[in-house]
Amino acid sequence: MVNQPEESLIVVKNLCKSFEDGEGKGVLNNISINIKEGDLVSLIGPSGCGKSTLLRCLNCLELLDSGYIRIGDVELSRAGIGQKPDEKMLDTAHRMRAEVGMVFQGYNNLFPHKTVIQNIMLAPLVVKKMPEERAREIAMGLLAKVGLESVAGKYPSTLSGGESQRAAIARALAMNPKVMLYDEPTSALDPELVGEVLQVMKDLDSEGMTQIIVTHEMKFARDASDYIVFIDRGEIVEYDDGDILFTNPRNSRTKEFLRHFTGTETAVNY
Numbered sequence: 001m002v003n004q005p006e007e008s009l010i011v012v013k014n015l016c017k018s019f020e021d022g023e024g025k026g027v028l029n030n031i032s033i034n035i036k037e038g039d040l041v042s043l044i045g046p047s048g049c050g051k052s053t054l055l056r057c058l059n060c061l062e063l064l065d066s067g068y069i070r071i072g073d074v075e076l077s078r079a080g081i082g083q084k085p086d087e088k089m090l091d092t093a094h095r096m097r098a099e100v101g102m103v104f105q106g107y108n109n110l111f112p113h114k115t116v117i118q119n120i121m122l123a124p125l126v127v128k129k130m131p132e133e134r135a136r137e138i139a140m141g142l143l144a145k146v147g148l149e150s151v152a153g154k155y156p157s158t159l160s161g162g163e164s165q166r167a168a169i170a171r172a173l174a175m176n177p178k179v180m181l182y183d184e185p186t187s188a189l190d191p192e193l194v195g196e197v198l199q200v201m202k203d204l205d206s207e208g209m210t211q212i213i214v215t216h217e218m219k220f221a222r223d224a225s226d227y228i229v230f231i232d233r234g235e236i237v238e239y240d241d242g243d244i245l246f247t248n249p250r251n252s253r254t255k256e257f258l259r260h261f262t263g264t265e266t267a268v269n270y
């Protein structure tokens with residue numbers, strides 16, 4: 001259960017983040033976790049506990065205040081907010097972001113004025129300067145993977161919510177990330193569309209992709225994750241195999257949170 005740093009794709013050590021220039025209690029306090037390549041990890045916890053902030057720190061949309069993050073062989077550390085980010089740190093953050101694909105809640109993951117396939121080709125063309133034919137080939141392969149070949153030429157506004165999120169996953173995959181992060185990717189979906197998005201994550205899991213998902217889909221978290229991390233008030237309170245966490249949480253805060261869930265409820269079959 002507890003992975004050693006040297007066998008982990010992702011290492012987070014004593015990560016702290018606050019939004020008040022270090023005053024008061026931080027939003028994230030001494031977060032430490034090691035995640036092995038190929039693991040699917042669910043982050044759960046009450047609203048406002050810091051789940052989104054943790055994902056945003058991992059893909060460097062937010063710069064940590066202090067602590068250490070390693071993804072693959074990109075290492076980012078900061079001694080405290082007194083250490084102003086210099087060019088080297090920002091360059092490292094930039095390289096770390098390139099290792100990470102991210103999908104957000106809702107329908108605004110895609111550029112509305114571009115077709116689905118154009119959305120997926122955009123970053124490979126612009127960022128990687130990939131030849132157009134190659135980018136198209138990769139994009140079609142990814143659309144096939146998420147079951148969306150037939151909507152390649154459509155505009156995002158014509159897609160269902162589930163199709164949009166699957167397209168967003170394909171777009172993130174187009175940059176060949178080492179890890180995929182999802183922030184409540186199914187929360188804005190009608191219940192009948194949740195399953196098709198979760199299924200894509202299960203498929204990616206079986207292909208060995210490393211994934212971290214913030215979710216309230218407790219059945220998915222319990223069944224599909226290698227382990228579940230419970231976060232409360234900016235701390236990792238406990239993490240364990242889903243079945244163990246649901247049937248035998250050790251910490252009273254975990255018990256209290258999970259009291260609201262049985263770990264078997266779901267709106268969908270996936």
Ligand code: ADP
Nearest residue numbers: 019027045046047048049050051052053054214
């Ligand atoms: P969760 O995703 O678990 O609901 P968040 O990570 O979004 O929680 O937020 C954790 C805390 O950090 C909340 O109190 C939130 O108000 C605060 N917070 C998040 N982002 C910002 C920001 N950009 N500026 C100030 N406070 C923020």
Ligand code: MG
Nearest residue numbers: 051052053183
């Ligand atoms: Mg959030």
